[in-house]
Amino acid sequence: MGASRLEDVDWGRVIERLCYLFPPVVGVGLVGAVQEADPGVPGLRWGLVLFGTFGYTLLTLGLTTTLFLDTRRVQVVGGWQPRPWLNALFALVLAPVAGVVYLYRRHRRFGTPADRSEWWVVIAISLGTTVAGLVAAAIAYVLAMPELVVTAIGLAGTVAFGAFPIAIHRDAAYVCTRRTRWTPNPGSYLGFAFLSLFVPPLQPLLAAYYLFRRRRATGTP
Structure with missing residues (x-):
């Protein structure tokens, strides 16, 4: 058994x-x-x-x-x-x-089994959180507020480490099953997401690029 x-x-x-x-x-x-x-x-x-x-x-x-x-x-x-x-x-x-x-x-x-179509929302939230965190960190640095710098970077890092790789992999699994000209490989996007954890500027660029390609391919978001 x-x-x-x-x-x-x-x-x-x-x-x-x-x-x-x-x-x-x-x-x-x-x-x-x-x-x-x-x-x-x-x-x-x-x-x-x-x-x-x-x-x-x-x-x-x-x-x-x-x-x-x-x-x-x-x-x-x-x-x-x-x-x-x-x-x-x-x-x-x-x-x-x-x-x-x-x-x-x-x-x-x-192939990879398709997941729900709403994972793009998590990618968008990750992108927004990272950009907001970087802006807040820059302002805090200029105003000499080290505690705020740590908080802003910590918040952005938490979202990026915890949610972004899962979201982009699962959403790519959904998009690749749609009848579009763009069929992203979920494994490759998971790899880029892992890399972005150690090269922070890559994360917002990857998220923005993915959302742009997704919109062109599916019309949403």
């Missing part, structure tokens, strides 16, 4: 969900690593670092396992012959990149 249950699991969707968890886990670890101010909570800094490290390790092991299981199933289906052990090793070394690359390649063969 246990083997039968494993066969019923959609490992491709599990891989997606594990990838979604990497940005917030990494973000928590980074907050702990760079935190200099004393929040008045003993051990908070090291607690955040340990949470990020432990969480990243668990997600890496989870993605290594699910990539192995999904590649074995895909080989049985046919049409694509990814190597289970090679993909698992890649995930063990650099899990987020391995997950994104696999989802990109998997989509080209089998």
Whole structure:
């Protein structure tokens, strides 16, 4: 019965969900690593670092396992012959990149199940929050208000780390199923969203570009 249950699991969707968890886990670890101010909570800094490290390790092991299981199933289906052990090793070394690359390649063969059409709203909110945060941070810097700078950047960073990668991946999964000339690969946009977490100026540019292409292709928003 246990083997039968494993066969019923959609490992491709599990891989997606594990990838979604990497940005917030990494973000928590980074907050702990760079935190200099004393929040008045003993051990908070090291607690955040340990949470990020432990969480990243668990997600890496989870993605290594699910990539192995999904590649074995895909080989049985046919049409694509990814190597289970090679993909698992890649995930063990650099899990987020391995997950994104696999989802990109998997989509080209089998597609990605469509999601709700409203994810573009979250992308727009992420874009608005990032722009507002940058403007607020610039004003606070000019007015010599460091607390406001930290708050503005923290708010924008929270939205970008937590919501933006999920939203752009899920919305691309919806758009690519529409009968339009533009068929975005959800895996590639998830990869760019991950990259934007470490190159902050890329996030608003990516969000604006995506929304522009989406509007031209679908007429909404």
